[in-house]
Structure formats: C-alpha cells, structure tokens
Amino acid sequence: MSRSKIQILFSIICLILAAVLLIINISTYNTVTQVFKKNVCYPQVVNNTDENEHAKLSNPGCVLPEIDPFDPVILPYIFNASFHCEQSTELTVISSDNRLVIQIPDDIDEDIDCYYSWVYRNGSDSSVSYGPVQVIPPTDGVQFGNDANVVNTSCIDQKTKQVIYRNVHFHVPTFKQVPLTNNDLHPSVIILVVESLSRLSYQRFMPAINQAMHDIGNFQHLKGLNRVEENSFPNSMALLAGRTITDEVASYYSGITWDHQLPYIWDTFKNSGYVTSFLEDQPMLGLFSFYSRGFRDPPVDFYPVEYWVHMYPNGTGNLFDNWDNPLRYCFEKAGSKLELFLTMCSKFAEDVINRQQKPYFLYAFHSQMTHDDFNNFQMVDQPVADFLHSLSPSVLNNSIVIFMGDHGPRMGRWVKPWGDQIETPYARVEGSLPFFAIRIPDSLDSKYPHLRKYLSLNEDRLTSWYDIHQILLDTAQGLFKPVGTRTKIPVAYSLFREEIPISRTCEDANISQDYCACNGRVGVNPTIRYWPIYAAKGLVHELQTIFQENNCGSNVTFDKILSGEYFYPRSNESWSTYERANFSIQVKPSQAVITAMVHRSKDANDYRWSPWKFHDPTNKLDSTEYTKYLTKLLCVDHVLENVNVTIV
Structure with missing residues (x-):
C-alpha cells in the first residue's frame, strides 16, 4: 500500500473515532470520563518532565535547585531593617547565689x-498569677524558692512616687533527674529555631552568624532539607515527635491540651x-497553643512560660502589632526581647552543664521578630x-548545637504595586527549603569521627524533619555507631550514622508533594494560598474564550483547585519575567475536573504581568x-459525573 493511501486511511480512522467519542459524549453526559492525551487523533499532553531542564531523568531521586538569593524577582522586597531598644541601668539583679538583690549605682x-x-x-501557657507585692530588703535581698522561678520587680523614687524602673528576672533551679543511662557519652543538645528562616534568607541577611559559625568551626549545613508541611506546627511535630500531623488535623483539636x-x-x-527545656518567646501563640490550649502541666523540667506571658499583658490582643511594630521588640528599658530570650538559653545551658554537671536538651523557638517580614532577619x-x-568551651565541647528555621517565609508585607512576595513561585521554593546547621562537639567527634563524615556526605541529599528527629532519638539513646x-x-535516616541514597524521593521521605521542591518544580497548597487562584481563574477564562469562539454561552466558572505545581524557569527564562504552572481544578456547574498548564510573562522593566x-x-x-x-464536552449547564479532562 502506498504512503498516501496509508495517510488517507489513518485520517479516516481518526474521524471515525472522533465521531464515536462525540456520540458517546452527547448521550452519556453523566457517566463519561474523557482524557485529552496523546493518541492517534488528539494533541499530546505536555509531559511536565520534558519541560523541565533541571530534572535529571537518569536519576529517579531528587535534584534540588541552586537559586540566587538576590534574584531580581525578590529585590523589590528587600530593604534595610533595624531597631533600637532603650536600656537603663539595672537596679535589680540576680546574684551569684540566686538571690534577688538591689543594685543602686553610685x-x-x-x-x-x-x-x-x-x-x-x-x-496554662497563656495565663499568669502574681504573688503579693513586697519590698526587696536593701541588704540581703530575696532568696528564690522551689516554687517560683520568675519575679517581677519595680523601683519607685521616694520623692516623686513615680515608677522609675521595671524588670522581670528568672533563675535556673537545681534539677533532680533520673540516673543517667549506661551510655559512654551523653552529649547535650541546643536547638535554636528562628521562625521562617530559609536557606536563602540566611544567605541574604546573616553574615555575622555565618562568621560566628566559621570562627567556632565544624558547623555543617544541610542544603537538601525540605519542609514536610506548610507551617510551624506540622514541621515541628515531625522533628519533635517523628509524627505526621497536618494543619487540618491540628485545627480539629482546638480544645485539647497536648499533655502526653x-x-x-x-x-x-x-x-x-x-x-530538659522547651522555650518560646510567645507561648500564648506557640507551637502547641496556636491551634489548641498548649499544655496543662509543664512538659519539661525548665518551662518558664510565665516570664514571657508577663511581657504580653494583652495576650494575643495586639497580635499583628507585636509582630510588626519594632517598639514591641523591646521590654521596658531592659533591652530587646530577643536578647533576653538568648540570655535565657545560654544561662540554662551554662548552669546545667557547669554548675549542675548534667547533660541537657534545649529546644528554643523564637518567632516574634521574623514571623511577618523576612527583612527582620537582619535584626x-x-x-x-x-x-x-558567648557559649563557653565546656558547652561547645559537650553539646550538639543546631541553628535552624522551621520553614521559609510564609507571611509578607503587601508591597504595591508588585504584590506579596511570598505568593510567587520563587517564594514557594524558598518557603520549602528551611535553613539548618549542626555542629558535632569535639568530644563526640573524637570517639565517633564518622558522624561528621556522614553529615558531609548527606549535605546535598534530600532530607526532612523526620531525619532530624532520628538524629535526636539516636543521641538520647546513645546510638552513635554506623547503621x-x-x-x-525507611522514612527517616540517621543522617550522622548512614548515607542517604541519592535516589531518595519526596515520597520516600514522607514529604508532601504540595511542598516538594525537587526536580524543577514545587507544589502548592490550594487550601491556603490565594496566588494560585488567580492562575486557576486564568485557566477558566481561557476556557470561556474557547467556548465563546465556538458559540457556546454556558456560564462555566471556577470552583476550586484540587492540586497544582509551579515550574522553575528554564535557561532562557527568569523568575521575574516568566511563570509557568500546572493545575487540576474543578469548574461549575459541571463539576468537571480539568488539568492544564498555564503561563504568564512580563517585561523586566514593568510590574504588570500578562493574563x-x-x-x-x-x-x-x-x-x-x-x-x-472541548466545547461540546465541557460547555454545559448541568453536572457531569467523573469527567476528567487534561488539556494540551
């Protein structure tokens, strides 16, 4: 048979199949499922991996992005941030023998x-009570007892009767612990978390910390750490408990306490x-109290929430002002709340390891200054x-030190005319890649030198908070030998006892596809973000245009996003001038599910995007x-059951 006859026969077959499908569609609206994909008649669905120059198809695992922290897309949102807290001379202090004393300068x-x-x-974690107000004896001061670790002080000028000084103090009590297990080493652990600190924000805003880590030495960065869920609570639960608890699940338990x-x-x-110690600078809005009621009883040995609740007499009443107003970053004339928080961390660590000669576990979470604006990392x-x-040699030589974020920026200032920086594909990637640095102490390294070796091997591998939990679990149990x-x-690898396979995927690591930043794309959470809705509505508008051109007047409208993902720019594109996304949406009134890829662009010198x-x-x-x-299938005014269409 000649080639021309084969082509004619092929075309006839296509027309017959199209006619059959059309007849089925007309007669069985409520049962048909249609998928536009590559076949003998209809256009091929664009394979997302074919569009992605970042993915290495020969590697079934994860290739994470190298992103410029000063990419042009983020530059309009970066500005200098600073604040100053007025400080007066301390008139009340805690003496070396744990007494509250008056200290009047000459x-x-x-x-x-x-x-x-x-x-x-x-x-509770949001309420405090006060003992009677009493005079501080000018000579002997006041001894801290076993039932109180926090004291509120004030000083009054006898002539004017005006309050000239206020402060609040704490002391670290002596703890009674169960006997240590028979492990040969019991390294202490310091974990300092700064809310919303991404790897990119660290590179932009934290040269002093970077220098401090260099000066101390042996800090190792996990560049492949990917968050597992949207915000602080689920990511922290993966680290603290090794459990998967989504925001949706947590919000259902608004009335519970988290004890046990x-x-x-x-x-x-x-x-x-x-x-053990768990410190938060805003416990009334903390990890366990944001959705629920926190803890009924202190969950750890050192839990001075009353110190921090005292600093916020209005509780959550001035929520955004506490986050955004630099004046709220100060406490009275005692200095910045951040510095007071860090002082509490260091005093706990130094006291327990030096005076009490015991190992400790400290999880300290600071959120006030960086919750709403990533520029505040400068402060x-x-x-x-x-x-x-400031950490003493005894602390550094006997403590695993971790400095980290919980996720990248999730909140941002609305900066006109560009919009909100955290709603862009670039920011979605940044939000999925929190910062993480860890230092193995010399005392542990000298006996188990493979710990730093494995961390080095895993620096660029895909990791998650479940892996960090495994490190902590091994440390608590004294497990340091290679796996x-x-x-x-496994879902979790012990990052300092074994090598993570290069083939590891987000699914292997129990990282939701909504947050996976591997292989040139990052997912979206359609239930939280508003930005994807604009893209999804653009998809519907494109459908409406097609329907109008084909003389169909059905009022097809956007219903909801089911899933979606953004793509990284290719070599001839940039974050600031081109955006591409793939969405599965549901439309009304048909309830049909439509999957399609959409894009938009703009000139580098213009803030206005194309539709x-x-x-x-x-x-x-x-x-x-x-x-x-496409018009015949979807341009209807009634419900279509089980209709799924993939366009282009």
Missing part, C-alpha cells in the same frame, strides 16, 4: 524603694537522665552571632476540531 542620688512579686504559671499526646523527644532525653543576625560566641545495611527503605494563558508551545489549541470537541 551616680544615682535619689532615694529609691524597690519591690517584687513572684510570677506563677497559672495552669505524642512521643515528644524531650521525654526520651529525660528518661535517659537529661535535664536577628548580630544577637544570635553574639549568643554563639548496618538496610533491607527496607494567564494556556501553555501551548506547539499551537495545538489552534486546531478547530480540538476546540470544538
């Missing part, structure tokens, strides 16, 4: 009376003889660098036959 001539009242945690609800890592440390930089430099050969793929359009690189939507069939 240059103060006024007659001053100073008062104190004990501050107590009032049965999960296998918290601090309980494992406590059972091994460690002194965190020097205080944290000073904190790291043997595995017969099954979202179908991504159709081979102009297949120019086919009249294709668009007519």
Whole structure:
C-alpha cells in the first residue's frame, strides 16, 4: 500500500473515532470520563518532565535547585531593617547565689524603694498569677524558692512616687533527674529555631552568624532539607515527635491540651537522665497553643512560660502589632526581647552543664521578630552571632548545637504595586527549603569521627524533619555507631550514622508533594494560598474564550483547585519575567475536573504581568476540531459525573 493511501486511511480512522467519542459524549453526559492525551487523533499532553531542564531523568531521586538569593524577582522586597531598644541601668539583679538583690549605682542620688512579686504559671501557657507585692530588703535581698522561678520587680523614687524602673528576672533551679543511662557519652543538645528562616534568607541577611559559625568551626549545613508541611506546627511535630500531623488535623483539636499526646523527644532525653527545656518567646501563640490550649502541666523540667506571658499583658490582643511594630521588640528599658530570650538559653545551658554537671536538651523557638517580614532577619543576625560566641568551651565541647528555621517565609508585607512576595513561585521554593546547621562537639567527634563524615556526605541529599528527629532519638539513646545495611527503605535516616541514597524521593521521605521542591518544580497548597487562584481563574477564562469562539454561552466558572505545581524557569527564562504552572481544578456547574498548564510573562522593566494563558508551545489549541470537541464536552449547564479532562 502506498504512503498516501496509508495517510488517507489513518485520517479516516481518526474521524471515525472522533465521531464515536462525540456520540458517546452527547448521550452519556453523566457517566463519561474523557482524557485529552496523546493518541492517534488528539494533541499530546505536555509531559511536565520534558519541560523541565533541571530534572535529571537518569536519576529517579531528587535534584534540588541552586537559586540566587538576590534574584531580581525578590529585590523589590528587600530593604534595610533595624531597631533600637532603650536600656537603663539595672537596679535589680540576680546574684551569684540566686538571690534577688538591689543594685543602686553610685551616680544615682535619689532615694529609691524597690519591690517584687513572684510570677506563677497559672495552669496554662497563656495565663499568669502574681504573688503579693513586697519590698526587696536593701541588704540581703530575696532568696528564690522551689516554687517560683520568675519575679517581677519595680523601683519607685521616694520623692516623686513615680515608677522609675521595671524588670522581670528568672533563675535556673537545681534539677533532680533520673540516673543517667549506661551510655559512654551523653552529649547535650541546643536547638535554636528562628521562625521562617530559609536557606536563602540566611544567605541574604546573616553574615555575622555565618562568621560566628566559621570562627567556632565544624558547623555543617544541610542544603537538601525540605519542609514536610506548610507551617510551624506540622514541621515541628515531625522533628519533635517523628509524627505526621497536618494543619487540618491540628485545627480539629482546638480544645485539647497536648499533655502526653505524642512521643515528644524531650521525654526520651529525660528518661535517659537529661535535664530538659522547651522555650518560646510567645507561648500564648506557640507551637502547641496556636491551634489548641498548649499544655496543662509543664512538659519539661525548665518551662518558664510565665516570664514571657508577663511581657504580653494583652495576650494575643495586639497580635499583628507585636509582630510588626519594632517598639514591641523591646521590654521596658531592659533591652530587646530577643536578647533576653538568648540570655535565657545560654544561662540554662551554662548552669546545667557547669554548675549542675548534667547533660541537657534545649529546644528554643523564637518567632516574634521574623514571623511577618523576612527583612527582620537582619535584626536577628548580630544577637544570635553574639549568643554563639558567648557559649563557653565546656558547652561547645559537650553539646550538639543546631541553628535552624522551621520553614521559609510564609507571611509578607503587601508591597504595591508588585504584590506579596511570598505568593510567587520563587517564594514557594524558598518557603520549602528551611535553613539548618549542626555542629558535632569535639568530644563526640573524637570517639565517633564518622558522624561528621556522614553529615558531609548527606549535605546535598534530600532530607526532612523526620531525619532530624532520628538524629535526636539516636543521641538520647546513645546510638552513635554506623547503621548496618538496610533491607527496607525507611522514612527517616540517621543522617550522622548512614548515607542517604541519592535516589531518595519526596515520597520516600514522607514529604508532601504540595511542598516538594525537587526536580524543577514545587507544589502548592490550594487550601491556603490565594496566588494560585488567580492562575486557576486564568485557566477558566481561557476556557470561556474557547467556548465563546465556538458559540457556546454556558456560564462555566471556577470552583476550586484540587492540586497544582509551579515550574522553575528554564535557561532562557527568569523568575521575574516568566511563570509557568500546572493545575487540576474543578469548574461549575459541571463539576468537571480539568488539568492544564498555564503561563504568564512580563517585561523586566514593568510590574504588570500578562493574563494567564494556556501553555501551548506547539499551537495545538489552534486546531478547530480540538476546540470544538472541548466545547461540546465541557460547555454545559448541568453536572457531569467523573469527567476528567487534561488539556494540551
């Protein structure tokens, strides 16, 4: 048979198949499922991996992006940030023998009376009570007892009767612990978390911390760490408890307290003889109180939430002002709340390891300054660098030190005319890649030198908070020898005891596809973000245009996003001038599910983007036959059951 006859026969077959499908579609609207994909008649679905120059198809695992922290797309949102807290001379201090005493400098001539009242945690993480106000004896001061670790102080000028000084103090009590387990080493652990710190924000804003880590030495960065869920709570639960608890699940339990609800890592440390501490600078809006009611009883040995609740007398009443107003970053004239927080961290570590000669586990979470604006990392930089430099040799030589974020930026200022930086594909990638640095102490390295070796091997591998949990679990149990050969793929690897396979995927690591940043794309969470809705509505508008061109007047409208992902720019594109995404959406009134790739672009010198359009690189939507069939299938005014259409 000649080639021309074969082509004619092929075309006839296509027309017959198209007619059959059209008849089925007309007669069985409520049962048909249609998928536009590569076949003998209709255009091929664009294979997402074919569009992706970042993915290495020979590698079934994860290739993570190298992104410029100063890419042009983010530059309009970066500005200098600073603040200053007024500080006065301390008139009340804690002495070396844990007494509250008055300390009047020689240059103060006024007659001053100073008062104190004990501050107590009032049965929850958001309420405090106060003891009676009493005069501080000018000679002996006041001894801290076993029932109170926080004290509120004030001083009054006797002549004017005006309050001239206020402060709040804490002390670290002596802890009674269970005997240490028989492990040969019990390294302490410091984990300092700064809310929303991404790897890119660290590169942009934290040169002082970077220098401090270099000065101290042996900090190792996990560049392949990928968050597992959207915000602080689920990511922290993966680290602290090794459990998957989504935001949706957590929000269902708004009335509960979290006492003994999960296998918290601090309980494992406590059972091994460690002194434990969990510190938050805003406990009334903390990890466990944001959705629920926090803890009824203190979950750890050192849990001075009353110190921090006292600083916020209005509770959550001035929520955004507390986050955004630099004046709220200061407490009275005692300095910045961040510096007070870091002082609490260092005093706990130094006291327990030096005075009490015990190992400790400290999880410290700071959120106020960086929750809403990533520029504020500039203000965190020097205080944290000073904190790291302040750690004594005994602490550094016997403690695993971790500095990290929980996820990247999730909140951002609305900056006109560009919009909100955290709603862009670039920011979605940044949000999925938190910063993480860890230092193995010399005392541990000298006996187990493979720990740093494995961390080095895993620096660029895909990792998650479940892996960090495994490191902590091993440390609490004294497990430091290399892991043997595995017969099954685990969810969590011990990053300092074994090598992560290069073939590891987000699915292997229990990382939701909504947040996976591997292989040139990153997912979206359609239930939280608004930005994808604009792209999805652009997809619907494109459909409406096709329907109008084919004389169909059905009112097809956007219903909801089912799933989606953004693509990284290719070599001839940039984050700031081109965006491409793939969405599965549901439309009304038909309830049909439509999957399509859309894109938009803009000139580098203009903030205005073009409308979202179908991504159709081979102009297949120019086919009249294709668009007519699409119109016939979807341009209806009634429900279509089980209709799934993939366009282009």
